[in-house]
Amino acid sequence: MFGRSFSGIRGVSKLARSFATEGELPFKKILVANRGEIACRVFKTAKRMGIKTVAVYSDADRNAKHVKMADEAVYIGPSPSAQSYLVADKIVEACRKTGADAVHPGYGFLSENWRFAETLEKEGIIWCGPGKYAIEAMGDKIGSKILAVKAKVNTIPGFNGEINSDEEVLRIANDIGYPVMIKASAGGGGKGMRIAWNDKEALSGFHLSKQEAKSAFGDDRMFIEKYIEEPRHIEIQVLGDKFGNYCAFPERECSIQRRNQKVIEESPSVLLDEETRTAMGKQACMMAKAVNYCSAGTVEFLCDKHKNFYFLEMNTRLQVEHPITEMVTREDIVEQMFWIAAGRKLPDRLINWPLKRYAHAIEARVYAEDPRRNFLPSLGLLTKYIEPRGEFVRCDSGILDGSQISMYYDPMICKLVTWGDDRATAIKRMDEALNTYIIRGLNHNSAFLQDVIRSKRFGSGKITTNFIKEEYPDGWTGSHLTETEAEQLIAATIAVHQERLAKEATNDQQMESYEPVCEKDLVATVGEKEYKVHMEFEGEAMTLEIDGKKVQYFEPTTEGYSMQYCGGNFDVVLRSARAQELSKFMIPKVQPDTSKFLASPMAGSLVKVHVKEGDRVEAGQPLAVVEAMKMQNELYAQKACVVKKVYFKPGQNLALDDVIMDFDVSA
Known part of the structure; x- marks a missing residue:
């Protein structure tokens, strides 16, 4: 849980209690106009503070984790978000029905809809977000660039106007010079944007991004800017109150991306020195001040290898990756959003930034997708789901064992966060956490994430937004065990198989029917190396450890065993010598044309x-x-x-x- 995760850093619970006098609350009941992990995340802070919670849900989310977690839940319509989570009137009616006096929008859906914020204010409902002007101004990527120039914030060269035709696309792209970035004015989350290296890609990217933006945001206005080569995506979390005070948090590096959507984030960035870090923080606050920003927001920059940085956009909401900032600074950003919305001034410790950094933190986004098939979304039932635990591990998720991953919403399963005194420790703990993560029933990217953080290039910190494309030019082909890990797996498989055969010979029973609890310790030898294998059976369940490393699952198949080990999924085939020879004469499967x-x-x-x-x-x-x-x-x-x-x-x-x-x- 969130509170337990925070307790891994000394003094956080004490800090959290010091925000308000005893019994004081910013409001009595909050409705979260969202779903999944972000709804659960907001509920955790609300519950810790003693604020009553209200969830909303669609048909697809009737049995969702966020619904079960809230004190009350209101049905708002069919599964498509356009008929439920994006219908402002249904959210307002849910507030009336439950008496909720505040709304937190989370991210996505209505979180950056200024009309929704305005409607809530007219209803006398507290909006945990920035004002109408800031949302409207920053939601327009074309207009926000113009505002950034006026605020003396560095901007990317490009065309600060709307593109309306194929002819304009080609003319402006050629005027700027390829490569260019084609972007939706209302875009975000990697949607409605394409990189183009020539005229053909520019036209294709324009039409696809326009359709995507219309579908996701209801706004298909497009613009074009110069694409910065070897870019790093670095952002600054800001807070602003109603008294004109602003705070910039330590930066987040978000360069590991696929399809322009973040996959791994960390704080702080290994690129920045203190001078650049301070300059970025100042420009982020200048941007916030330009629109009288009043809540939590994020100013995103692109940085080149020379540490030049350029304003990209400002997200007027809580960012997906906010947990790493919380673990680095020991601040609960959601709680600050509550107090700002209720009219409270920012604490002096935040106003007098820069803030002290207490750790290095990394976040990995675990998605229901198939990395082997260009990260295509994966749908289905989670037949087994066990999150990693530990003093320096935090899991922000919105699913449970048996949850259904639907086609209607974002494919995120969990935001997995680890931290430590330095980057190497945070990476090591992330590797260990991914090792113990069990997700079964659909494709997911945990093994891919582990491959990334284990790579020499990631370890060196020499990363750009092109990292995945450059490191996996032919796509990701799967996990690869080290020689030692492969030996461990073979040794354990043989040990288990021997035990199974022995049991069959003596009791004429299959291993999976062992009862009651049975434990056995064996030593398997490969060459001169010895591996300790611990087996434990209880009914059909089995646990297996190799030299203290847990095998996440280990199941018999028709010709061997299927298992998850060191973050990857592997099948070990065991055949007799005769069966192996005969297998060579089997007709190979013909792939369809x-x-x-x-x-x-x-x-x-x-x-x-x-x-x-x-x-x-x-x-x-x-x-x-x-x-x-x-x-x-x-x-x-x-x-x-x-x-x-x-x-x-x-x-x-x-x-x-x-x-x-x-x-x-x-x-």
């Missing part, structure tokens, strides 16, 4: 079909767009062909590998 049909690479919704039956298409031509978890994916023809049959229409839902259309490749 995927050029003859177009299959959906993920479960989602068909947004657009570019072609019709009878159309002749060329290799590389766009055919359709599939959307899942608020991300759009363009699908292309592999070969020149003729469209024979189209099986789905825009708006229909697709399962993984559903055939959208098939082709005549001989025509």
Whole structure:
């Protein structure tokens, strides 16, 4: 839990209690207009302070963790967010129904909707966020750049206007010079943005980003700016109160990204020196002051290798990665948002920044996605879910064992945070935490995250936003064990298999039916190396440790065992010598010729079909767009062909590998 995580740093609980006199509350009851992990996160602080909590939920979230965690819960509509979490009137009605006197928006959904904030104020409901002007001004990426220039904040060269046509895209992109970044004015979270290196990519990126922005934000205005090569994404958390006081927190480095969405964040950044750090903090506060900012917000910058930094955008909400700032500074940012909204002045210790750093912290975003398939979203039921625990481990999640990961919302499973006295310690603890994380039932990226933090380049701190693309140019192919880890796994498998065979011979029973509890310690030898193997059976359950390292799961299969070890999933096949020889003569599986049909690479919704039956298409031509978890994916023809049959229409839902259309490749 959040409180337990904070207790890992001495004195935090005492600090938290010192924010208010005994019995004083900023408000009595708060409704969180959100779902998942961020709703749970806000509830934790509210409950610690003694504030009553209200959740809202859609059809897909009836049994969600945030619903169970709240004191009250109100149903607000069907699963699609456009019919539930994005309907402001339903949130307001839920406040009336429950008597909630405050609303925290979390992030996403209505968190940066100034009309929603204004409506709440008219209703006399406290809004835990900035004022209408700040939200509106910073929500417009075109307008915010103009404001940044006026505030004397460094900005990226580009065109500070709206792009409306293909002709404008090509003209402006060529005027600026490739590469360029095509971005939605209302964008965020990696959505509605594309990098273009030539005219073809500029046009494709413009249309895809425009559609994505319309779907995600209801605003498809686009602009273009110069793409900074070898960029690092570094941001400053700010707080502002209603008395004109501002505070800049230590920076967060968010350069490890895929599809322009953050994957791993840390604080502080290894790039910055104190002079640059202070300058960025000052410019962040200048930006906040320019819009009379009053709440928690984040000013994002792009930095080049020479430590030049440029304003990117300001997010007028609580940021996803705020936990690392909390662990570094021992401050509860959500609580500060509560008090600011209630009219309280910032504490002197925050006004008199820079703040002391107590640790180095790292956050890894665990997603339901398949890193082997270009991070496509993964849907399904979590058949087994166990989060890592530890004094220096924090898990912010919104799911439980048995939760369903839906196509309607973001695929995040958890924000896993570790910290220590230095970066190396924080990385080591993250590696250990990922080792003990058990997620079964769907694809996820925990093994990929472990691969990243174990890499020499990440360890050196020489990272950019191109890290994943450069380190995995052909995509991620899976976990790779060290020679020692592989030996450990083989030794343990053989030891378990021997024990299983012995039990079968004496009792004519399968290992999984052992009862009652049975424990056994063995020593497995590989060459001159010895490995201690500890086995424990209880009914169908089994735990296994190799030299003190826990194997997350270990299950028999038809030809061996399936297991999770050192963060990766592995299958060990055990055959007799004869069976192994015979296996060499088995007919290999023939892979289908995927050029003859177009299959959906993920479960989602068909947004657009570019072609019709009878159309002749060329290799590389766009055919359709599939959307899942608020991300759009363009699908292309592999070969020149003729469209024979189209099986789905825009708006229909697709399962993984559903055939959208098939082709005549001989025509």
